[in-house]
Amino acid sequence: MTKALNVKTLNIGSDFNFDPSGRFYTDGDGSGEEFREDVLKPKLKELAKGEKLTIVLDDGIEGFGSSFLVEGFAGAVKHGYIKSSDLLSALEFEYSNPDFKFYEERIISYIKDAKYDSQKYVPSK
Amino acid sequence: MLTAIVGGLVGGITGAFSAFVFNFIHWKIVEKNKSLSSLCKLSTSFITELENHCLNYWLSENNREQKRLELEIVSMCSVVRSLVIELNAKSGAKKARSELQSLENFTIQIFDTATGGSFESSNRSVDNARAAKISKLCTNAKMIILRLAH
Numbered sequence: 001m002t003k004a005l006n007v008k009t010l011n012i013g014s015d016f017n018f019d020p021s022g023r024f025y026t027d028g029d030g031s032g033e034e035f036r037e038d039v040l041k042p043k044l045k046e047l048a049k050g051e052k053l054t055i056v057l058d059d060g061i062e063g064f065g066s067s068f069l070v071e072g073f074a075g076a077v078k079h080g081y082i083k084s085s086d087l088l089s090a091l092e093f094e095y096s097n098p099d100f101k102f103y104e105e106r107i108i109s110y111i112k113d114a115k116y117d118s119q120k121y122v123p124s125k
Numbered sequence: 126m127l128t129a130i131v132g133g134l135v136g137g138i139t140g141a142f143s144a145f146v147f148n149f150i151h152w153k154i155v156e157k158n159k160s161l162s163s164l165c166k167l168s169t170s171f172i173t174e175l176e177n178h179c180l181n182y183w184l185s186e187n188n189r190e191q192k193r194l195e196l197e198i199v200s201m202c203s204v205v206r207s208l209v210i211e212l213n214a215k216s217g218a219k220k221a222r223s224e225l226q227s228l229e230n231f232t233i234q235i236f237d238t239a240t241g242g243s244f245e246s247s248n249r250s251v252d253n254a255r256a257a258k259i260s261k262l263c264t265n266a267k268m269i270i271l272r273l274a275h
Binding site: 021022023024026027028062063064065066067068070099102106 | 195196198199200202203206207232233236237240241242243244245246247248
């Protein structure tokens with residue numbers, strides 16, 4: 001019997017912040033840097049080989065700015081935590097509002113465009 | 126005699142039916158054009174509103190209005206995206222395909238530009254170059270919609 005792949009879930013609203021906004025810690029609560037460092041990075045580390053992380057985008061969230069999305073997702077590649085191809089294969093996106101497909105596509109595009117380990121991470125706080 | 130009457134009747138019915146079909150198609154086209162034209166007007170007006178919010182935001186320092194403008198910019202980007210999807214569905218003309226593709230690209234570029242950089246940052250400063258780019262993108266989009274409307 002094949003063991004089913006375990007899928008972990010990260011709900012941006014309930015597990016992080018219902019008002020995700022800004023790029024850096026210094027921009028206030030719910031920034032992209034805070035999301036990446038305090039939530040996404042640890043969740044990615046917990047993943048076993050072949051496991052996926054499902055990101056729930058629209059639960060209690062009205063929308064995102066690109067500053068948050070770039071820093072939160074593409075930042076993980078830029079600071080050398082994970083290669084873009086590995087990040088793309090580790091992530092899955094879930095939403096019930098079809099308008100959020102746009103955000104999924106933007107996240108994928110930002111991750112693809114990010115250069116691996118191109119910038120040393122210096123915390124903003 | 127009977128043949129002439131039947132022939133006349135058939136001719137009359139055929140003529141009336143043709144006139145009905147012609148009218149029906151004509152008014153369908155008129156309605157479609159009217160609805161496309163009003164959708165174009167609505168899209169132009171929302172793009173202008175989005176442009177105004179963006180310029181107010183990027184051409185001024187942080188102020189009390191900042192949070193309100195940030196929320197409006199994100200939601201207006203979303204409304205403009207929905208309108209472009211509807212325009213795409215309604216116009217459907219093959220000749221307008223490249224124009225519609227340009228409008229789809231606009232929705233991506235305006236989102237990346239208007240909500241990028243130091244958007245939602247407490248240390249945000251005036252960004253003239255970004256404001257100019259936003260204005261140019263919006264003007265180009267309105268020109269494309271104008272062409273679609275005619």
